[in-house]
Amino acid sequence: MSPHIERDDAALVAQAASGSEHAFRELYRAYVRPVYWIAHGLVGNAADAEDVTQETFLVAWRKLPGFELAGDSLLPWLATVCRFQAANRIRRQKRDREHTAAAADDALPAAVDVEQQVIDGELAERILQEVAGLSALDRDIFRLCTAQGYGYQAAADELGVAHGVVRNRLSRIRTRLRTVVKEST
Incomplete structure (x- = not known):
């Protein structure tokens, strides 16, 4: 790695x-x-x-x-x-x-909504906690594809796994995180 x-x-x-x-x-x-x-x-x-x-x-x-x-x-x-x-x-x-x-x-x-900032901060923290609970491979896939902008194949090559593994796991990760976002709203 x-x-x-x-x-x-x-x-x-x-x-x-x-x-x-x-x-x-x-x-x-x-x-x-x-x-x-x-x-x-x-x-x-x-x-x-x-x-x-x-x-x-x-x-x-x-x-x-x-x-x-x-x-x-x-x-x-x-x-x-x-x-x-x-x-x-x-x-x-x-x-x-x-x-x-x-x-x-x-x-x-015109003004910063402090309440919205607190909600956004809490949501970001919940997302970070959810990501921290992922397996090491899933955290790497999430970081490469979302934070660093890698495509599926580039992430797969970087991690030494198949393209489909990255695509399928990222789909599950996104579904999991959408649930966290929906629960927060």
């Missing part, structure tokens, strides 16, 4: 906190997509979501020295940083619109 299949966030965080750009790149590659989608859900458009994602990782790079990972995944902390960055962006844009008397952009939420 290749080294990035068994990624150890705690070790990567410690290395990145000591200045390892390689370790930080590994963390970035592992979490950029989920952070982007969290940002997109909060700010409502791709351009702002990209900016919030980059701001999130910039803050993470600056705050990693002295940071201690609680748990196995850096994602909950990154999601929190992302929510703060999105809220700051939304406030700044609202202030700018008020100061320039520009027309309001209906696509951009």
